[in-house]
Amino acid sequence: MAYDKFNILTSTAVPLPIENVDTDQIIPARFLKATERKGFGDNLFRDWRYNQDNSPKKDFVLNDPTYSGKILVGGKNFGSGSSREHAAWAVYDYGFRCVVSSFFADIFRNNCLNIGVLPVQVSAEFLQKIFDAVEADPNTQLEVSLPEQKITLLPTGESESFDINGYKKNNMMNGFDDIDYLLNIKKDIETFAANTPL
Amino acid sequence: MSATKTLFDKVWDSHVVHKIENGPDVLFIDRHMIHEVTSPVAFLGLKNRGIGVLYNERTFATADHNTPTINQHLPVADPLSANQLKMLEENANEHGISYWGLGHEKNGIVHVVGPEYGITQPGATIVCGDSHTSTHGAFGAIAFGIGTSEVEMVLATQCIMQPKPKRMRININGELSKGVTPKDVALFIISQLTTSGATGYFVEYAGDIFRNMSMEGRMTVCNLSIEMGARGGMIAPDEKTFEYIKGREFTPTGADWDKAMAYWETLYTDKDAIFDKELTFDGSLIEPMITYGTNPGMGMGISKDIPLATATQGGASSYKKSLEYMKFNEGESMMGKTIDYVFLGSCTNGRIEDFRAFTSLVKGRKKADNVTAWLVPGSHKVEAAIKEEGLLDILTEAGFELREPGCSACLAMNEDKIPAGKLAVSTSNRNFEGRQGPGARTILASPLVAAAAAVTGKVTDPRELMEEVAIH
Ligand code: SF4
Numbered sequence: 001m002a003y004d005k006f007n008i009l010t011s012t013a014v015p016l017p018i019e020n021v022d023t024d025q026i027i028p029a030r031f032l033k034a035t036e037r038k039g040f041g042d043n044l045f046r047d048w049r050y051n052q053d054n055s056p057k058k059d060f061v062l063n064d065p066t067y068s069g070k071i072l073v074g075g076k077n078f079g080s081g082s083s084r085e086h087a088a089w090a091v092y093d094y095g096f097r098c099v100v101s102s103f104f105a106d107i108f109r110n111n112c113l114n115i116g117v118l119p120v121q122v123s124a125e126f127l128q129k130i131f132d133a134v135e136a137d138p139n140t141q142l143e144v145s146l147p148e149q150k151i152t153l154l155p156t157g158e159s160e161s162f163d164i165n166g167y168k169k170n171n172m173m174n175g176f177d178d179i180d181y182l183l184n185i186k187k188d189i190e191t192f193a194a195n196t197p198l
Numbered sequence: 199m200s201a202t203k204t205l206f207d208k209v210w211d212s213h214v215v216h217k218i219e220n221g222p223d224v225l226f227i228d229r230h231m232i233h234e235v236t237s238p239v240a241f242l243g244l245k246n247r248g249i250g251v252l253y254n255e256r257t258f259a260t261a262d263h264n265t266p267t268i269n270q271h272l273p274v275a276d277p278l279s280a281n282q283l284k285m286l287e288e289n290a291n292e293h294g295i296s297y298w299g300l301g302h303e304k305n306g307i308v309h310v311v312g313p314e315y316g317i318t319q320p321g322a323t324i325v326c327g328d329s330h331t332s333t334h335g336a337f338g339a340i341a342f343g344i345g346t347s348e349v350e351m352v353l354a355t356q357c358i359m360q361p362k363p364k365r366m367r368i369n370i371n372g373e374l375s376k377g378v379t380p381k382d383v384a385l386f387i388i389s390q391l392t393t394s395g396a397t398g399y400f401v402e403y404a405g406d407i408f409r410n411m412s413m414e415g416r417m418t419v420c421n422l423s424i425e426m427g428a429r430g431g432m433i434a435p436d437e438k439t440f441e442y443i444k445g446r447e448f449t450p451t452g453a454d455w456d457k458a459m460a461y462w463e464t465l466y467t468d469k470d471a472i473f474d475k476e477l478t479f480d481g482s483l484i485e486p487m488i489t490y491g492t493n494p495g496m497g498m499g500i501s502k503d504i505p506l507a508t509a510t511q512g513g514a515s516s517y518k519k520s521l522e523y524m525k526f527n528e529g530e531s532m533m534g535k536t537i538d539y540v541f542l543g544s545c546t547n548g549r550i551e552d553f554r555a556f557t558s559l560v561k562g563r564k565k566a567d568n569v570t571a572w573l574v575p576g577s578h579k580v581e582a583a584i585k586e587e588g589l590l591d592i593l594t595e596a597g598f599e600l601r602e603p604g605c606s607a608c609l610a611m612n613e614d615k616i617p618a619g620k621l622a623v624s625t626s627n628r629n630f631e632g633r634q635g636p637g638a639r640t641i642l643a644s645p646l647v648a649a650a651a652a653v654t655g656k657v658t659d660p661r662e663l664m665e666e667v668a669i670h
Contacts, residue, residue, distance in 0.1 A: 019516040020393060020493055024630040029609040033264065033278035035238035035285045047632045052618065075515060077394040080427065080493070081630060082609075083329040084236065085345035106397055106429055107329060110360070111345035165361065167221025177347070179247070182224065182355040185216055189252075189357055192215045192226050197454070198255060 003116030005175040009097055009144045010154070012069035014061055015134045021074050022081035023108060027090040029082075040086055041093030062094075066138045073100045073130050079108025088112045098144050100151065102127040113168050114178065120144060120151055126160045129153065146173055202468035204365050205434050206400050209340045209465070213323045215357060222359040228322040230257040230352045231308045232295075234264050234286040235611070236327030240350035241289040251293040251353045258317055259290040260298045262307045263328075264611045267574050267601035270300050279612065293353075306577020306603045309333040309545035313417065314579050316446025320435040320462040325352060330545050330627060332423040335432035336416035337439055338465045340400070342430040363429045364474040366399040367467070370407040372481035377661040379555060380415035381547055381625065381644035383407060384422035385487035389497040390479070397427030399475065402467060407481040408433050413442045414551035421546045422627055425494040434466045486660055488623075489642040490532060491520035492631050500647065500659050503531050523631050524639050532641070532657045539622035540571040540652040541634070542645055543601075544608035547625035548576030550583045552645040557589045559649035559663055565597035566655030572614060573598055574606040596653070610635045623651040 031043040049060050056063040072091060078101035079087065088111040091099060098118045112119045122130070133140045133153050141154040146169060152159035164172075171177065182189070203211070216224040232240075237259070244250065251257065264279045274280040283300060290297035298304040304311055309330055312318045320338035325331060327349045334341035348358050368387060388395075401423055408416060416433050423431030440462065443449045450458045485499040493516070498505065506528045510517050521528060542548070542556050553575065565571055573593065575581040581603055584590050590600055607614040608626040610633065616622045618637025625648050629640035641657065650660040 017515065018519065019514075022493065022628075022630045024609075024628065024633050028632055028636070029263075029611045030636075032235050032611060033276075033282055035282055036242065037239045047636055052636065077397075077427070080393050081329065081628060083327060083331075083343035083345055085239075085327075085347060088345070103394060103397070105394070105427060106363075107343055107345060111347065114345060114347035165221050167218050167359075178359045179243075179351055179354050182351060182357055182359070183249075185224065186355065188215055189224075189226070189355055193253060193356060196226060196228065197450075197458075198228070 003175055004097070006097065006116065006118055006146050006172045008146065009070060010141055011071050012067070012139060013071040013073050013100070013130065013134050013142050014067045014069055015131050016061055016072065016074045017131050019075035020077045020080055023079055023084055023087040024081055026079070026087040027084065032084060032086050037089055039093070040090035041095065044090040044094045067134070070095060070097045071100060071142055071144065072096045072098070073127070073134065076101060076103045076124070078104050080105040083107045083111070085111045085115065088115050088117055092117050100127070100130065113172070116172065116175070118144065118146060118172060120162045122151060122160050122162060129158060202471045204467045204471045204473065205338065205402055205432060205465055206340065206365050207471070209321050209323065209338070210362055213340070218359075222361045224357050224359055225323060227325050227352050227356055227358060228256065229317055229324045231312055231317070231324070231326040231331070232257060232259045232286070232349060233308050233326070233328065234261050234282045236346050237289065237349055238282060238285045239346050240353055241285075243350040244353060247354070249354055251295065253356050254294045256356060257295045257353065258312070259286055259295050260305055260308050260311055261286055261300050262305075263605045263609065265300050265604040266612055267572070267604050267606045267614055270602045274300070303578055306579065307545045307548060307605055309421065310548060310576030310580065313337065313413070314446070314577060316443050316449035319443060319449070319458070320439060321465050325358065329424045330421050332428070332430040333417050333421040333545055335420035335423065335430050336413060337443065338432055338435035338462070340430060340432065343424065363400040364398055366396055366401045366428070366475040366477070367473045368401055368403050369405040369476070369478040370403070370481045371405040372407065374407060374481055374484065377486050377646055377664055378484050379644040379646060380411055380418040382484055382487040383481070384419045385489065385494065385497040385642065386484045387479070388422060388426045388495050389487070391426040391495070393425060393493045393495040394427040396423070399428050401428045401431040403431055403433050404467070405481070409436070412551060413438060414549045417549065418546055422494070425627060435462055486644060486647050488532060488647060488657065489629050490524065490526055491517065492523055492629055493520070494627065494629060494642060496520060497642065500533070500657070503529055533659065535621065535657045537569065537623050537641070537651050537656055538620040539616050540569055540648050541574070541607045541622055541624040541626060542648050543572065543574030543576065543606050544626035545576060546627040547645050548574060548580065550580050552625065553580065553584050553589055554587070555645040556649045557592050559646055559660060560596040560598065560653050561592050563596055563653040565652055568655045569652050571598055571652050572601060572607055574601045575603050577603050598652070607634050609633065610638070616640070623648050623657070
C-alpha cells in the first residue's frame, strides 16, 4: 500500500512515558472489525483515551492540548503483543509519522516499516532526555532525519543516530513497498516454488 | 568454518529465495493460514494492484476470531462481524482458497486446526496474521505471526521479507512435579525473561521436559513464545511428532511420505552449533503458575506473594499501573481471592488434553455458584473428542456447559467479554488491560489452576485438590 515518502521530519512530540505499551492498548480488539483501512486513528488508545461513556479522559496525553505533533515518544518495549497491523494503522491514521522508543517489539516495528511509520530506537538515556525536554517545554522541536539516520533535539542540538537497514531506508524514502520488489523477482520465486513440494 | 547448524538455521536457510545486501532475506512460505480479521485489507490490496493469489493451494482460511460461541447455526447478529465473515468467504471463494467457515466440520481456531489436519509439518515455513502462529513450531516448523501488509505479500508472491532473527536455546531438564503443566513451564520462562527478553530471537526449546511433553503440550509452549518477545519458538521433531502427523488430511502419503521423512529426520540442531544466547533452567523447580499483573511476564508460582516493586525487572511505571488496574497490592498472596469468571480455551489451551486436565479436576465436584465458566473447544474436532471421550458427561454433571469453537474470550472480539472489574482465571495467553473486555481483570493460568478456581470460586492451588483425589 502506498504511503507518504519519508525524508526529514521536524515536529513537536507527544510523550507517553509508559513501558510495555501493548497493541491491545494501541487499538483494542473490538475495533478490528473493519474490512477497509480507514478510521483507525479515532480509536487509537481508545480505552486510555475515553471513559466507558465515551467522554475523554482528561489526564491522558492525547486529550491534553498542550501536546501535539507527528512524533509519538513511548517507553521501553513499545508495541508488544498482537501482530495486528491495525495498531500501526491507528498510529499513522491519527497523524503520527514516527514513533520513538528505547526498544520496540519485533512485529510492531515491522508493521510500522511496512506502512510508512518510522520506528526510531534510541538509547534509554536519550529517550529520557526527550521526555525531560518535552515535559519542560511542550513546544520542543525534534528533527528526525532518515537520510542521516539521526534524531536531534533542536533546542540543544543533542542528537543520536539510529539503525535501519539500507533496503527499508530506501523504501521509506521513496514510498516503495515490498510487494513491488517481490513482483520484480517473481521468476526466482516461481523457480523456487517449483522445487518446493506443498 | 564448519557446517554445523541449528535446527532454526536449517529450516530458514533452505527457504531463502534471495538475499538482499544490508536488507532482509526473501523467505519462501510453504503454508499460509488466514482468518477474517487480518485478511480483508490484504485482499483489498491485491484488488487495487490488479493482481491475484500466486499459489492458492498454499493458503488455508478459517473463521475464528470474530465468531459467536453459541448458536453458530443462526446468522451472526453483529453486522460488522457478519460482514467480516462474509468477506472472508467471498475472498476465499474468489481466489480458490480452502475455506472452513462457521459451521464447517473443520472449523476452529487457526492454530488448532492447522496441526489437526496436517497443514502443519516439520521443516516448513508457516505464517499467519496472528502472533500466536508460533504454535506450529512444536512440529519443528518455522512459524510466526505477520501483519496485514505481509499477508498481502504472501498472497501475491508466497514470500515475505524479513531479516534473519538471532538464535536462542532454552534448555530445561529434570522432571515436572505434580500439577505442573506445559502452560506453567511457559509462564515460568516468560516470568524469567520478561515480555521483551527474547525480542529479536527465534527460540529452540530443548531438554527432557520438552522431549517428554505431548504434542499438545509442545504446542502450548511454542504458542507462548511470542509473549517473551520472540519471533517464534520451535522443538526438534521426533517419533512423537511423526506419529502425530501421520495419516492426517494434508500430510503426505506413500512415496511422498518417505521423501518427507528423509528431510524431517535431518531436522535437529547439530552438536556443535552455536546459539547467540543460551539459557538453562531446572524443570523440577517449577510450580503451578499464575499472573498477577497486566502482561504475561508478570507471573509467579501460585504459592508465592506478589513481588515488591523494587524486586521487579519489567519496568517500574508499568508495574505500578498494572497492580492498580488489577486491584492487587505488592507483597500479598493471591490465594483465596474470589474470582468471577473462568475461561478454558484459546489456541494456548483449547486442545483435547486441556479439556482432559480440566475435567480430571472438576470430576465429582461442582462448579462454584459465584463463577461463570466459559468452556470453549479450540475446534469442532476437539469438541467431538470431548463428547466421545465422555468428558462432556462429567462436565455437565459438575455444572458446566460447553460452548462452540472459536477464539472467544481470548481476545473478546465477539460477545464473550468479561465485564468491567470482574476477575477471571483464563487459560489464554494475554492478560493485557482490557484484553478480555474493557476493564476485565485477567489471571493467566493452566487448565488445572482454572479448574481449581472454577470449583472453589477462588484462586486455589490445584495440588490441594489433587491430593484429595488421591486420598479418596
Ligand atoms: S485464540 Fe487468541 S491468540 Fe489464539 S488465534 Fe485466537 S485470538 Fe489469536
